[in-house]
Every structure is written in structure tokens, then in C-alpha cells.
Amino acid sequence: MAGGNIWLTEIRLLLALLVGGVLGGMFLGRPLLGFCAALLLVLIRWSFQLRGIHQWMNQPSADPPEGSGAWGQVLDNIYQLQRRNREAQLRLESALDYLQDSLSAMRDAAVIVDSRENIAWANDSANFLLGIKFPDDQGRSLRNLVRSPVFQDYFEADDYSSPLRSPPYVEGDRCLHFEVARFGVGDRLVFCRDITENYRLEQMRRDFVGNVSHELRTPLTVIKGYVDTLQAMEEFCEPRFAGPLEQMGQQTTRMENLVRDLLWLSRIESVETLRKTESLDMAALINDIVAQIEPAYPNRPIQIELKSDTRVLGDRSELQSALSNLVINALKYSEGNVKVCWQDEGECAVFSVTDRGIGIGQQHISRLTERFYRVDKSRSNDGGGTGLGLAIVKHVAASHQAELLIESELGVGSCFSLSFPAAPPP
Numbered sequence: 001m002a003g004g005n006i007w008l009t010e011i012r013l014l015l016a017l018l019v020g021g022v023l024g025g026m027f028l029g030r031p032l033l034g035f036c037a038a039l040l041l042v043l044i045r046w047s048f049q050l051r052g053i054h055q056w057m058n059q060p061s062a063d064p065p066e067g068s069g070a071w072g073q074v075l076d077n078i079y080q081l082q083r084r085n086r087e088a089q090l091r092l093e094s095a096l097d098y099l100q101d102s103l104s105a106m107r108d109a110a111v112i113v114d115s116r117e118n119i120a121w122a123n124d125s126a127n128f129l130l131g132i133k134f135p136d137d138q139g140r141s142l143r144n145l146v147r148s149p150v151f152q153d154y155f156e157a158d159d160y161s162s163p164l165r166s167p168p169y170v171e172g173d174r175c176l177h178f179e180v181a182r183f184g185v186g187d188r189l190v191f192c193r194d195i196t197e198n199y200r201l202e203q204m205r206r207d208f209v210g211n212v213s214h215e216l217r218t219p220l221t222v223i224k225g226y227v228d229t230l231q232a233m234e235e236f237c238e239p240r241f242a243g244p245l246e247q248m249g250q251q252t253t254r255m256e257n258l259v260r261d262l263l264w265l266s267r268i269e270s271v272e273t274l275r276k277t278e279s280l281d282m283a284a285l286i287n288d289i290v291a292q293i294e295p296a297y298p299n300r301p302i303q304i305e306l307k308s309d310t311r312v313l314g315d316r317s318e319l320q321s322a323l324s325n326l327v328i329n330a331l332k333y334s335e336g337n338v339k340v341c342w343q344d345e346g347e348c349a350v351f352s353v354t355d356r357g358i359g360i361g362q363q364h365i366s367r368l369t370e371r372f373y374r375v376d377k378s379r380s381n382d383g384g385g386t387g388l389g390l391a392i393v394k395h396v397a398a399s400h401q402a403e404l405l406i407e408s409e410l411g412v413g414s415c416f417s418l419s420f421p422a423a424p425p426p
């Protein structure tokens with residue numbers, strides 16, 4: 001029956017009862033008493049219905065009480081609503097179970113952290129990879145359980161645009177790859193993968209390159225020594241010997257530079273993840289670097305602008321090699337003035353080298369930091385380059401949390417800059 005009709009019937013029933021009560025009362029000579037008795041009957045019926053609803057509400061899983069008329073309709077509506085809610089809740093629970101099951105089955109660790117950085121949920125792999133036991137560790141701070149300093153810094157920095165690689169600290173530790181995603185109100189989902197195997201392979205490759213370069217050093221020194229001796233001998237000064245000997249000398253020098261850069265690169269790579277602790281006066285360092293380079297490039301003025309006294313936490317020799325590579329490149333690939341600048345930009349301090357040289361086509365820029373990538377091979381070789389300079393700069397930048405920015409226009413010039421986070425005050 002439609003809701004409107006039910007209420008009409010209920011009102012009719014109520015009126016009939018009251019009229020019946022008044023008529024009955026009139027018959028007995030007490031119409032008011034009859035009216036009151038009818039009203040009392042109505043109230044008793046409603047009280048019973050209300051009591052039934054109250055009991056049912058306290059025990060919603062029980063069947064709804066019997067109700068007649070409008071009360072029956074109200075009970076029916078509540079029952080339907082309750083059933084729909086229960087079905088929706090079941091669907092939600094099963095979707096949640098399904099999601100949790102799939103996260104639990106993953107080999108990667110998944111941990112849900114609430115807005116106060118406490119663990120809300122973790123899968124089984126989290127126990128294996130991070131030592132987080134669920135539900136035992138529920139409500140405990142994630143930072144108290146994952147104690148890797150690199151992870152702590154990453155988690156605190158709140159910038160999850162790129163993943164984190166946490167290297168093993170002691171022999172036998174795992175190398176872990178972390179990704180963090182935000183959801184809800186301040187909640188975070190932390191994914192962690194074991195990449196120890198990749199790390200070992202990379203280390204093997206690094207060791208191999210390092211060892212080969214090291215082994216090549218001794219024979220090269222011997223060859224270089226003999227070439228120098230032969231060049232100094234009178235009988236080898238005639239043109240048929242002098243030309244080949246000069247070429248041999250040049251090529252051995254090139255090989256020596258190559259071996260030196262390869263060794264240096266593998267050393268930088270191997271300590272890339274170690275925190276730098278020395279607070280360096282960059283302005284003084286830049287002055288030293290320019291003073292060392294200048295004599296090798298006479299008639300090439302280097303303009304220095306030191307507008308900041310910001311210090312940087314770093315490794316002196318690594319920074320020395322990266323900054324001098326940038327200055328030497330600017331001198332090699334241009335003919336005019338070169339400008340070196342150190343200045344504050346927001347929270348960072350920026351080292352930049354600007355030249356008005358040959359410039360670089362846009363298509364090359366993203367590949368410049370690859371090992372042995374050259375825009376113009378013959379020109380680079382003429383300048384004595386090894387093709388490893390910018391690869392060294394890239395690794396030094398990474399190990400100092402600095403950003404390398406390359407701006408260049410073909411035929412106009414280039415600007416290479418390194419943006420460093422400022423060292424905290426001593």
C-alpha cells in the first residue's frame with residue numbers, strides 16, 4: 001500500500017476509535033470518559049509498537065517486530081534500509097579483504113602508515129624485509145622500526161617524487177628500494193622491494209671496471225716511460241721515428257687519462273651513498289680551482305663572481321673534480337670568456353659555468369652525462385677529453401644531493417649549473 005494511504009487509514013482508525021469512545025461514553029452518560037479511554041487505548045498500542053522497535057534496534061540481527069498499519073510501514077522501511085546497509089558493508093568488507101589478500105600475497109613489503117606515522121597495516125613480506133610484524137606492531141611508529149638513516153631522511157623530507165634506494169650498511173644486509181604514495185588524509189602507503197641481486201651485479205660491474213683500470217696502470221706507465229726515453233734519444237729524432245713516437249706518446253697520455261678517470265669514477269660510485277660530513281667553504285674552493293686551471297689556459301680570462309658565502313656538506317676532492325671538469329669543458333668548447341658564479345637561489349646555492357662557445361643541440365642534452373657520450377667525437381678527442389667528465393659530475397652531484405642543470409643553445413653557448421642544498425650552520 002502507498003505510504004500516503006497508510007497514514008490516511010491510520011488517521012481514520014484513530015478518529016473512529018475516538019468517535020467510538022465518545023459515543024460509548026455518551027451511551028453511559030460520560031462522553032469525556034469514553035474519549036479518554038479511547039485515547040488511552042491508542043497510546044497503549046503506540047507504546048507497544050515503540051517498545052518493539054526499541055528492542056529490535058538493540059538487536060538489529062533479530063527479525064523486525066510485527067506491526068500493523070503505518071507502524072508496519074515504518075518498520076518495513078527501516079528493515080529495507082538496514083538490509084541495504086548490511087549488503088553494502090559486506091561488499092565493502094569483501095573488497096577490502098580482496099585488496100588486503102592481494103597485498104599480502106606480494107613479495108614486496110607493503111605498509112600502511114597513518115597521519116601520525118604509526119603502522120596501521122602491514123603484509124607478511126614486511127616482516128621478512130623490514131622486520132615489521134602485523135598485528136603485533138600495529139600502532140608503533142614506522143621510524144622506530146625501519147632505522148636505516150637514508151630511509152629516515154627520505155621519509156622525513158616528505159618528497160616522494162622519486163623512489164629511494166637504501167644500500168646495505170653491513171655485509172649481509174639487503175639493498176632495498178622504497179616507494180611511498182599518499183592517500184586519504186595524511187596516510188601513506190610504503191612499498192619496499194629487495195634489489196640486493198641488482199645491487200650485487202652493479203657492484204661486480206663496478207669492481208670489474210675498477211680492477212681492469214687498476215691493472216692497466218702499471219703497463220701504461222712502463223710504455224709511457226719507454227716512449228719518453230726513446231723520444232729523448234738522438235737516433236730516434238729523425239722524422240721516420242719522431243712522428244710515430246709522438247703519436248705513441250699522445251695515445252699513451254690519452255689512455256692514462258682514461259684509466260685515471262675510470263678509476264676515479266668507480267671510486268665516486270662506490271661511496272656515492274655515504275653521507276658527506278665536511279662543511280666546505282665553496283667560495284674558497286672555487287677560487288683554488290680557478291687558480292689551478294688558469295695557467296693551463298693562458299689568454300683565456302675566467303671571470304669569477306662569488307656572491308654567496310654558503311657552505312656545502314661535501315667531499316673536497318669529489319667537488320674539486322666535478323667543478324674543474326665543468327670549468328675545463330667551458331674552456332675547451334669555447335674561445336671567449338668563461339664566467340664562473342657562486343650564488344644563493346632560494347634554499348640552495350648554485351655553482352654555474354657559462355660560456356659563449358659552440359653550444360649543444362637540444363637532442364644531445366639528456367644524454368651528455370652518459371659515459372663516453374660525445375656530441376662531436378673528433379673535437380672532444382682533440383681537446384684531450386675522455387668522455388667521462390660529465391659522468392663524474394653527475395655522480396658527484398648525486399652524492400651531494402645536488403642537481404645538475406644544463407642549458408645550451410647551438411652556436412650561442414652553454415651554462416652548466418650545480419644546485420646544492422646549503423649546509424646547516426655549524
Ligand code: ADP
Pocket residue numbers: 325329330333334355357358359360368373374375376380381384385386387388389390391414
Ligand atoms: P669530454 O671529455 O669529451 O669533454 P665530457 O663528459 O666532459 O667529455 O663531455 C661530454 C660531451 O659534452 C663533450 O664531448 C662535448 O661534446 C659536450 N660538452 C660538454 N661541455 C660542453 C660545453 N661547455 N660546450 C659544448 N659542449 C660541451
